[in-house]
Amino acid sequence: MKTLIRNAHLVNQGQILQQDLLIENGRIARIDAEISADDNTKVIDAKGKYLLPGMIDDQVHFREPGFPNKGNIGSESRACVAGGITSFMEMPNVNPQTTTLEALEDKYALAATKAVANFSFYLGATNDNLEVIKALDPHQACGVKTFMGASTGNMLVDNIQTLEGIFANSPTLITTHCEDSPMINALEAQAREKYGEDVPMELHGEIRSREACYKSSSLAISLAKQFGSKLHVLHLTTAEELDQFEPPKSLEDLKNTNVTAEVCVHHLYFNDEYYPRLGSQIKCNPAVKKRSDQEALIAAVNDNRISIIATDHAPHTWDEKQNTYFKAPAGVPLVQHALLSLLEHYHNGIFSLEKIVEKTSHAVAERYQVKERGYLREGYHADLVLVDLDSPYTVTKENILYHCNWSPFEGHQFQSRIAATWVNGQLMWDGQNLVSDKLGERLAFTRD
Template sequence: MCILLFKNSTIVNENQIFESDLLVENGRITKIEKDIEVPADCRVIDAKDKYLLPGMIDDQVHFREPGLTHKGEIATESKAAIAGGITTYMEMPNVNPPTTTLEALEDKYQRATEKSYANYSFYLGATNDNIEEISKLDPNQASGVKVFMGASTGNMLVDSEEVLAKIFANCPVLIATHCEDPQMITELEDIYRKKYGEDVPMQEHASIRSAEACMRSSQLAVTLAKKYGTSLHLLHLTTANELYQFESVKTLKALANKKITAEVCVHHLFFNSNDYERLGSQIKCNPAIKDESHQKALIQAVKDGIIDIIATDHAPHTWEEKQNTYFKVPSGMPLVQHGLQSALEFYHRGIFDLELVVQKTAHAPAVRYQVKDRGFIREGYWADLVLIDFNKSETVSKDNIFYKCSWSPFEGHTFGTSIDMTLINGNIAFEDGQHRKERYAQRIEFERK
């Protein structure tokens, strides 16, 4: 592996911003101090006026492989991820066939070994009848167990409270939940279908997949977790209603002891229901983007330590699929290439401190998921790094999108930040808008008992 020396970089790490050199050898950070002497056979990178951050760890993506590769693939979507400063991803099980057996889980790891450009891990999916597979899972074998308590593809909707209780009682690893009450949603879909037929206006999506449906489901998840002492992570919160259920913590030490945690996704921070008029089906996703009052509450909850992690829920669909009428349009949007940039917009707007963005996108996922030697800029840790230029803006266009689906809800938007360089395990994987041909990704390890 190459030796790299970053000179005069501004490092953002563990609630500090400071100027320093940083040396990378054999894939890991070996020295962080000023005025490091240049070793032989070393590439020197002048990082003056640029910021060096730990790469984002995205704990929720859908890369669509196997079975749905017309939308995205491990190779294409992981390349888009590193272009956006995401160095590690945790991928979801609702593919075809779904990742609901240990054999299917290991098949995905093998695929990633051969194809991924970013570091990777995968979830095992829960169903109404795979509790035996879940109970056999080694805690270090998967990111966690994903439980869809709202609609999903195939047989992955877990709608039996008896089964949910067994999963929460017996799961050997963190449970990550999608919380929406399916019965409430079905009833509302029937009401709106009778009113509009197939042409339900896209802005009604937030009414159909309502705040009440989210609240009822997340209450059930939290109740079960407290009853059985389960390690629970609620994915993509969208409502102010749900926030009272979570303890506020602001330190990573406190987060390490927090058994019930919460996440928000970048699109629920960035957009609100007013954007349906402009973007329509492009921002149709589950749970739905809701009104400005919920958006503001989520932003404040990030600042208050109620929400622990910022992720993307990257979920690409083809442009053609997104042109259908309401009930036929699939939910989800491509986000990994612009996830970190969109989170950093809140720094540019004076809403989030830069240290807070780094905590929520890198440190907190590493701590919550007990990821080994990643998520921080520390000597001895893997050099998963992103070099950011705050003096160079970037406008999203079809010419600079790397997703297989070739579109983004951010098209036309100018971000105040550009991604100058991304390192994967100490190797430059993306620089000046170009990917290296080589792949440097690794299966991430966990430190769990």
């Protein structure tokens, strides 16, 4: 069965055009002003709605294997497609950690049986697995994740010789979490001395300080420049860090750019004024900081110093989040509502639809060299999301699909809704329900 989406406003490559789009055999077969349908074609009239390439989220934590009480590849990928995310790249701090090639392939095998969105995984760096990183096939992982700030297990890479080895030898894109742990540890000790266990959550942005972020990201950038590495700095949070980045020459040149930056949806949406109401619900690392930082991040998206918008989706149980400051874990579940939160910025006149698509689809495909995804193009995989900008959607406990079953957006009414999501041409979300359990595909890359 072919699918013809008629009369949609297609948002693609800096343009919005009312066109028809035909899906056949999982691919975009044709895009034209008017396409006729035969008897084997399902026709969807999308008049008044906007058709986007599905979001490619390059930073998620799905908690599997190892933490089934928090989330799993099946549950969180279902939340992805309900939110218009058709592909994800998942992080290595699970149990066992994804720090060997065997663990990496085990994860792909697991996802092939559970993920309803397309998938790729990072190989994690440690202080002692440099030889594993050197042996990595560039097509085998989306990137090498290097925690230059605190992480779980032994994944904090704080040995300068190891860092130099990673930046000199990584066969693929290096992505970094940049915070300086000794600086943070000292501030935590000061807070504990003053408040004991009852540190106010609104101090999180001061404890995970802007100085700690800058010190670490500047080190990563200096290493990338020293060794000519391809570096992507994840989840920026401060105005000061932005001065280290320049816009790429063009969208297509992202794959050749040495240093790029990313921001996450929650750092664009929240600021420290939300801590009194949401508390640990928005506790994340690096931390949500000041309104002035939020405004600077938004400006950097618009002037292209920031190339990619992602989620850093990181679920924890509600009970875990109710603990005191030091015991409440850092991380926020976001994939189901990420695109909706960005569309709020559109409604508020902050981001254009074209800019949202560029940062969530086009730029991810270019930076990671994802094969035949991220655009509305004939011959590309039909990873699509249809959005209704004029249909409000309220987040409730009943419609949250995360395994942890909570969201910092619970009770919030968004001005838009996800009307439909297709993954590889298969309708997965019809605007109300998941309508297929067809599995996603392993992402392929066009790398040398």
